[in-house]
Amino acid sequence: xxxxxxxxxxxxxxxxxxxxxxxxxxxxxxxxxxxxxxxxxxxxxxxxxxxxxxxxxxxxxxxxxxxxxxxxxxxxxxxxxxxxxxxxxxxxxxxxxxxxxxxxxxxxxxxxxxxxxxxxxxxxxxxxxxxxxxxxxxxxxxxxxxxxxxxxxxxxxxxxxxxxxxxxxxxxxxxxxxxxxxxxxxxxxxxxxxxxxxxxxxxxxxxxxxxxxxxxxxxxxxxxxxxxxxxx
Amino acid sequence: xxxxxxxxxxxxxxxxxxxxxxxxxxxxxxxxxxxxxxxxxxxxxxxxxxxxxxxxxxxxxxxxxxxxxxxxxxxxxxxxxxxxxxxxxxxxxxxxxxxxxxxxxxxxxxxxxxxxxxxxxxxxxxxxxxxxxxxxxxxxxxxxxxxxxxxxxxxxxxxxxxxxxxxxxxxxxxxxxxxxxxxxxxxxxxxxxxxxxxxxxxxxxxxxxxxxxxxxxxxxxxxxxxxxxxxxxxxxxxxxxxxxxxxxxxxxxxxxxxxxxxxxxxxxxxxxxxxxxxxxxxxxxxxxxxxxxxxxxxxxxxxxxxxxxxxxxxxxx
Numbered sequence: 001x002x003x004x005x006x007x008x009x010x011x012x013x014x015x016x017x018x019x020x021x022x023x024x025x026x027x028x029x030x031x032x033x034x035x036x037x038x039x040x041x042x043x044x045x046x047x048x049x050x051x052x053x054x055x056x057x058x059x060x061x062x063x064x065x066x067x068x069x070x071x072x073x074x075x076x077x078x079x080x081x082x083x084x085x086x087x088x089x090x091x092x093x094x095x096x097x098x099x100x101x102x103x104x105x106x107x108x109x110x111x112x113x114x115x116x117x118x119x120x121x122x123x124x125x126x127x128x129x130x131x132x133x134x135x136x137x138x139x140x141x142x143x144x145x146x147x148x149x150x151x152x153x154x155x156x157x158x159x160x161x162x163x164x165x166x167x168x169x170x171x172x173x174x175x176x177x178x179x180x181x182x183x184x185x186x187x188x189x190x191x192x193x194x195x196x197x198x199x200x201x202x203x204x205x206x207x208x209x210x211x212x213x214x215x216x217x218x219x220x221x222x223x224x225x226x227x228x229x230x231x232x
Numbered sequence: 233x234x235x236x237x238x239x240x241x242x243x244x245x246x247x248x249x250x251x252x253x254x255x256x257x258x259x260x261x262x263x264x265x266x267x268x269x270x271x272x273x274x275x276x277x278x279x280x281x282x283x284x285x286x287x288x289x290x291x292x293x294x295x296x297x298x299x300x301x302x303x304x305x306x307x308x309x310x311x312x313x314x315x316x317x318x319x320x321x322x323x324x325x326x327x328x329x330x331x332x333x334x335x336x337x338x339x340x341x342x343x344x345x346x347x348x349x350x351x352x353x354x355x356x357x358x359x360x361x362x363x364x365x366x367x368x369x370x371x372x373x374x375x376x377x378x379x380x381x382x383x384x385x386x387x388x389x390x391x392x393x394x395x396x397x398x399x400x401x402x403x404x405x406x407x408x409x410x411x412x413x414x415x416x417x418x419x420x421x422x423x424x425x426x427x428x429x430x431x432x433x434x435x436x437x438x439x440x441x442x443x444x445x446x447x448x449x450x451x452x453x454x455x456x457x458x459x460x461x462x463x464x465x466x467x468x469x470x471x472x473x474x475x476x477x478x479x480x481x482x483x484x485x486x487x488x489x490x491x492x493x494x495x496x497x498x499x500x501x502x503x504x505x506x507x508x509x510x511x512x513x514x515x516x517x518x519x520x521x522x523x524x525x526x527x528x529x530x531x532x533x534x535x536x537x538x539x540x541x542x543x544x545x546x547x548x549x
Contacts, residue, residue, distance in 0.1 A: 078316065228280075
């Protein structure tokens with residue numbers, strides 16, 4: 001576990017500008033919204049909904065490009081030729097793509113609290129919305145990583161951007177797929193009233209389960225993958 | 233004694249092209265083994281298989297007695313790739329990271345890092361690792377490999393980009409490591425370096441090991457003898473009549489060196505004595521590794537030997 005944390009931290013430090021950008025993103029949007037005077041409650045809710053979708057897209061980009069970036073830069077050779085198993089490395093790679101998402105969610109929580117008074121937001125509803133977003137980030141980052149094991153270059157991002165909406169569309173009518181229901185929950189969330197229920201416990205657990213399945217799949221692909229170093 | 237690195241008939245194919253074919257060798261504790269071959273011969277591929285970056289298509293092998301895919305075996309291995317890459321961090325942090333991922337105990341890392349920073353002249357380096365010169369990066373990669381005090385060092389072109397002082401210091405470090413019972417397996421195009429420090433060399437051609445022998449056997453192939461003769465000047469008629477090939481080389485006005493085939497020394501010594509010459513010395517002809525490297529292909533092709541036959545022929549008992 002210590003090695004996973006070390007590699008994750010190193011990857012995060014290496015990509016610190018991405019993390020800072022994701023942390024700043026919700027605050028920039030909030031500033032833009034407030035620049036035009038006191039925002040209406042509808043504007044605030046719409047902004048939070050959009051931020052959720054942007055956050056998912058950004059995590060999809062980070063997770064689908066993480067492996068390719070390490071491969072192209074050959075830093076992967078340094079790590080994998082040490083006493084690190086492929087499972088540990090993949091976990092670190094996934095965490096390094098997911099952590100900026102967590103930072104983004106925390107940043108959204110901060111902006112939500114700032115906008116709370118103006119839009120009469122319910123804190124519980126906001127927390128449930130962000131919980132749903134976090135679970136979807138788990139799912140989309142695992143999907144991104146899975147595609148990066150299957151496809152080279154920028155194609156993993158193409159794969160995720162085709163597959164994720166398709167799965168979300170399918171799961172809208174199939175509750176057991178979960179993820180689509182969570183997106184629906186986010187988009188339907190009014191945020192003004194006190195929410196008394198979790199964002200569909202079944203949808204949340206089903207999405208988290210899918211994320212685990214995708215990670216296991218990515219690991220099995222990675223275990224058999226050749227890492228081509230340059231040279232010779 | 234269990235070898236620290238062992239390849240048993242390992243093959244590797246990329247998209248139907250065989251990059252390694254039936255490669256078999258082992259590296260024992262306390263020896264330095266050189267791995268020679270032209271570009272594209274498969275050296276980096278073999279090293280990459282050893283550290284688990286690539287999977288062998290056929291054959292088996294072991295690293296410190298464990299399968300190549302077992303990451304715990306790499307705790308006692310130091311690897312330097314031929315083109316090292318670094319994270320966005322300074323030299324010190326890069327070496328600490330190497331120690332941490334090798335599983336070194338946290339309390340022992342700072343002292344050891346200071347030691348290798350000094351050893352590789354990186355203590356003054358404050359620049360980000362990625363912004364160092366190529367030579368400094370190579371030293372940093374070596375420092376990362378040495379930090380955990382490994383039992384086996386796998387080095388891919390370790391002297392590339394190093395200045396002469398750094399090459400000399402690396403040589404001393406490798407020799408000290410060998411004396412401490414560690415094993416070193418390295419690929420290089422710096423044949424003079426290989427000649428100086430290796431106990432054994434492997435020649436790889438098109439993915440096959442075509443020759444495997446100790447340095448002593450390779451360099452002192454007793455096929456020719458060199459006689460140093462006094463009293464028969466270079467211009468003497470005797471040399472012209474005897475028609476030696478190659479012609480004697482002049483050491484001084486009175487001393488010449490001549491090469492004769494092994495087994496004919498009695499015949500030639502008698503001739504020289506009868507002509508009034510005096511034999512100063514007789515030694516087996518020492519070949520340079522470079523000439524052997526360049527002729528390895530021709531030798532192998534001319535003899536018609538399969539790689540395995542060459543291996544059986546060359547491998548020391």
